[in-house]
Amino acid sequence: MSHPLSQIASEAPFVARHVGPRDDEIAKMLDAVGYDSLDALVDAAVPDAIRSVGALDLPPASTEIEALDELRALSRRNQRHTQMIGLGYYDTVTPPVVVRRVLESPAWYTAYTPYQPEISQGRLEALLNFQTMVSDLVGLPTANASLLDEATAAAEAMTLMRRSIRSKTADTVVVDADCLPQTIAVIRTRAEPLGIGVVVADLDQPLPDGDVFGVVVQYPGASGRVRDLRPVIEAAHERGALVTVAADLLALTLLTPPGEQGADVVVGSSQRFGVPLGYGGPHAGYMAVRAGLERGLPGRLVGVSRDAAGAQAYRLALQTREQHIRREKATSNICTAQVLLAVVASMYAVWHGPEGLREIARRAHRHAVELATALRAGGVEVVHDAFFDTVLARMPGRAEAVVADAAELRVNLGLAGADLVRIACDEVTTDADVARVLRAFGITPEPAQGRGDGDEHDAIPAELRRTSGYLTHPVFNTHRSETSMLRYLRRLADKDYALDRGMIPLGSCTMKLNAATEMEPITWPGFAGIHPFAPVEQADGYLAMIRQLEGWLATVTGYDAVSIQPNAGSQGELAGLLAIRAYHRSNGDDQRDVCLIPSSAHGTNAASAVMAGMRVVVVAAADDGTVDLDDLRAKLDEHPDRLAAIMITYPSTHGVYEEGVTEIARLVHEAGGQVYVDGANLNALVGLAKPGEFGADVSHLNLHKTFCIPHGGGGPGVGPIGVRAHLSPFLPNHPMLPEAGPATGVGPIAAAPFGSASILPIPWAYIRMMGPDGLKLATQTAVLNANYVAARLREHFPVLYTGRGGLVAHECIVDLRPLTKASGVTVDDVAKRLIDYGFHAPTMSFPVAGTLMIEPTESEDKGELDRFCDAMIAIRAEADKVASGEWAADDNPLVNAPHPASSLVAEWSHPYDRATAVHPSPSSREDKYWPPVGRIDGAYGDRHLVCACPPPEAFQD
Structure with a gap:
């Protein structure tokens, strides 16, 4: 017998942590598939014409400790300065309870997209909190469940505006010159192939001539300036154009929201709500729209529906907009979001509440005001009188020197032009930081004086001071103690199904192990605290890691x-x-x-x-x-x-x-x-x-x-x-x-x-710890696992497509259409019944309607594969009972699945017993996952679109 895992693991011990099956399990699965070695299986499955010769030219595998030591050394090559560059990126404090219980919790980070809503109620609630947070702060009724970043959100808003106006000839978007430079650049990238003209203009002046469909403005501006948006919005509307405002969520706790000023779309980033700088990402962008535009929103939208018993439940709304249905007619190609980061941002708001957010904003604003006051007293021109947290100082001929002097004091400022310096204050700014900035300007700071409460609106014009409320829902006003917050996060996580519970066999989605060692470095300060526009020499460790990773990926792909x-x-x-x-x-x-x-x-x-x-x-x-x-x-x-x-x-x-x-x-x-x-x-x-x-x-x-x-x-x-x-x-x-x-x-x-x-430390660590032989073994094992599942299920469900020798690659498609024809049991019924057995369903009806696409990955061992196959085989037997008439077609465990605990205490009139409903297999009795709701009515949710937190009264009977 060959021992592929143990042979490789002797030199690469992490491989045995990542690959699920042991050598004896590999041997048994190979026997079931009909091959005597992994090499023989792969030789039979993979065409000779595409095979690579020789091992990957990668470094030999390291141990977990060695990989962490190397990453730690790289992180220390990054220089941590106080980041006051601004431009949409700000330092922030992630609440420790959120770090430990969300960002570092596999119950949150290993979950999949909530396409199976019955087993995703926890993160759907968290995303609904995110949507509500955004909607309240920006003053518009509907927000989505996050986008990739602020610039992408602005580009998506551009195309939304274009397809939402009446004019079919308008082909120009006007972008305010005070927008973030990266946003302007991404808009240009996205506009050019679509034939959209981009005009960057000073919107203190009248709108440029031409057939304009949309206008994009920044609030506050990239320069820090705060201004009344109403004149620009009214002028655009008079021309038949729509207006997108890119807004800072923290600023909106003090500023009049864009929605109240007439904006049609508001976009931005939630990064400063507790998400580390991380050299630029990942950060959750957002988009909110006025009434009438919600059905054109790109990305995902969480809505409120009801389950089979009439109980309130959450789901992704308007799913027909997904690209696998609309394809070239899709309004966007975005098929993912930044859910984990949106959850972090939403929990930041839950933790701090409206008063806490307002105090953070007041503190940042006070520091900016004190800085501006001291600069003026020292003879420096402050360009704008109205600002939130960013001060723009004019230093003719000396701007570069000031920025360099600040860097010597370990403070990063922004060079905003030949004579302009940008200083952005944030949640972590201190009096000592302000003093160092003043020294860089050649000003001796005055000793810090006791402030008292002061005026929170010192540099905000009276007409732009926020008067409306926000975050009034109880979820943002309840969890003030860590005990309460801890239990809230646990309660949400317990509603969900993630990889820490069991296999997620989604075809095309490769839900494999996300090892703790790979995840650990992402919260290290040397990686988390770097601004994306910091001087490049301060990010030497990042650049070294990125170049290594790019080289390794090039090697792997050819x-x-x-x-x-x-x-x-x-x-x-x-x-x-x-x-x-x-x-x-x-x-x-x-x-x-x-x-x-x-x-x-x-x-x-x-x-x-x-x-x-x-x-x-x-x-x-x-x-x-x-x-x-x-x-x-x-x-x-x-x-x-x-x-x-x-x-x-x-x-x-x-x-x-x-x-x-x-x-x-x-x-x-x-x-x-x-x-x-x-x-x-x-x-x-x-x-x-x-x-x-x-x-x-x-x-x-x-x-x-x-x-x-x-x-x-x-x-x-x-x-x-x-x-x-x-x-x-x-x-x-x-x-x-x-x-x-x-x-x-x-x-x-x-x-x-x-x-x-x-x-990026995650894939870096994976490649580094697996090494060339471990990476190959992972692929071989993924192919073996998929073929083993296909072999076990073939007698019960046809395997739709195979290649050479009747083999599949790393996933297989089982055809449920004959079963549906014989029994009326649909692919949805099978997917929901798998929940009762303790599984996340495979990919449904893609790429062929009425099928399940199963990808077990290399990280699942034979025991878990067998548990899944046993469940599928048992479900087939249940469907046969429906086909034979033993169970009614409209009342059986499959069409009623999943069965939440609440169904057991309700009146029971089904032709099968409660044990069959909720404990259909030995594993479901030993370690039961209880879905929090029954089957959710998707059509109802689309007809009654509710995309913000319902009031508590909605939960009453």
Whole structure:
């Protein structure tokens, strides 16, 4: 018998922590599948034409202690200064109870997107808190459940405004010159391929001429200035345009909210609500809209519905907007969010409450006022009289020297022009910080005087002082003791199902172990406390780690260059397609705008292609699920001079290694196109095959899948792109940091130069601790686990697609349509019944309606796989009882699933007993997960759209 795990683990001990099955389990599963070794299984499953030769050229695996020591050394190379740069990023204090019980809790960070709402009620409530917090502060009725960052939210608002106005010819957006520079840059990146003109203007002047559909303004401005927005908003509305305000949530505790001034859309970041700087991310952006625009909101929206018993329950609303349904007609390609960070921000508001937030804002404002007063007394011109927390000082000829002198005192200020210095105060600013800033200006600070309460509005005009209430819901006014907060967080977590409870076998989503060692460094101050626009020499450790990680990812994928800036897979797709578009244009092939996409592809592919200015042409799938090569050839003949690219997923979305992938690449290249390989299924390739070597030109990688960044309940993610050399000049770049990308790049995709930099230690640690042999073993084990599940279920549910030798790749699709036809039991019924057995359902009805796509990953051991297979087999037997008439088609354990504890004490009139309902298997009796609600009525929730915290009375009978 071979001992693959123990042999590798002797040199790479972490591998045995990450890979679930032991050697004896591997042997038993191989026997069930019909192979005598992992190598033999992989040789049979993976086409020879794509196989890589030799081991990955990566450092040998380290121990966990060694990896942490190396990361600690890198973090110490980052210089921690007091960060007073501003520009949308502020230092903050994450409440320790939130650090320990949310940010560092696997009950929160290992959960998946709440598409199964019955087992996601805790994080859905937390997201509803987030939406309510945003809605209250900005003064608009409906907010979404977060976006990727502030700049992305502003770009999404641009397209929302364009599709929401009556005019069909308006093609220009006006952006205020006092908007954040990274926001302006991302808007430009996103606007150009859509044919939208961007005019940056001083909106103290009249709106520029032209057919304008939208206006974007910053509140307070990037310079710190606070001004009345009503004149700009009224002028825009008179022209038929909509107005988006990018607003600071903390400032809105003191300032008149944009919604009360007439704004149509408000966007921004919740970063300063307890989310560390982290060199730029991840941070939860937000968007809120006025009445009438809510059904155009991008991203996710949590709403209130009811369950089968009529009890109130939460769910994702308006799910038909998701990309896998709307595809090229989707209004956005964003299929993820920043749920974990939105939860942190919402809990910051729950912890502090409205008075606590107001006091934090008053303190930041007082420090800014004191700083401005001292600067004026010292002969320095303060540019703006009205401001919140940011002071702009004019220092003719001396601005750079002041910033340099401040840096010597370990304070980072912002250089806002040749003669301007920007100083931003925040939650952690102290009197000592103010004194150091004054010294940098050459001013001797006066001894700190007792303030008393003072005037909280010293530099806020009377007409812009907030008078309306906010955060009045009890959830924001209850949990003031740590005991209360601790129990609230525990109560929410107990309602949810995450990887710390059991397997989440979601096809295409790769819900593998997020190891504690990988997670530990993200809260270290050396990584968490760095401003994304700090001088580059202060981030030496970050840059070293990023360059190492980019090199390792290039090695794994066979590409020549990697950019880690895209902060989600969807943004990686967009970045890759923009690189292809720019490459064609550099060759004078501006007409190449057709993107071929197989009918089975991820829905984000089509949406991303449209956002990149391309025209989607669908390629048919053959009966076995592979790309129909005849149809591909026909489409290539149909568009001989306009082909830009093909987007394929490999292994295919159907979970098999397609034999024809190299032929697809050859045909597309001969036709002048580029090959984009979606990296969603890279977990079946690492150590076995490299997209950059078998014909692909570009791929995005999901670091929140293959490389262990946790899903966090629906975000954060990182979606870097790897490209071959000819596309590398067109990688993303950033106006604030030349080191972020090539000067010839397509512009920034994310607000921060390196995207969600603070979570990059996670994939760095994973690769470092696994080493080349461990990474290969993980892939082999993922393939084995999927084939073992397929082998066990094949007699009970047809496996829809297979490749060579009847094998699948790292996931398999089981077909429930024959079962539905025979019994009336649907894929939804099976998914909900799995909850009673203690499981999260596999991916439902994608890529084929009426099927389940199962991906067990390499981290699950044989015992958990068997428990899942036993549950599926038992559910099949239950469905047979329905088919035979033993149980009524409209009253059986499947159509009534899931069964919450409350159902046991209600009147019981079902033809099956209570034990069958809630304890259908031995494991469900030994370690029962109780869903907090019964099956939720989705249609009711969409008809009665409620997207903020209901009053307590709504919970009464």
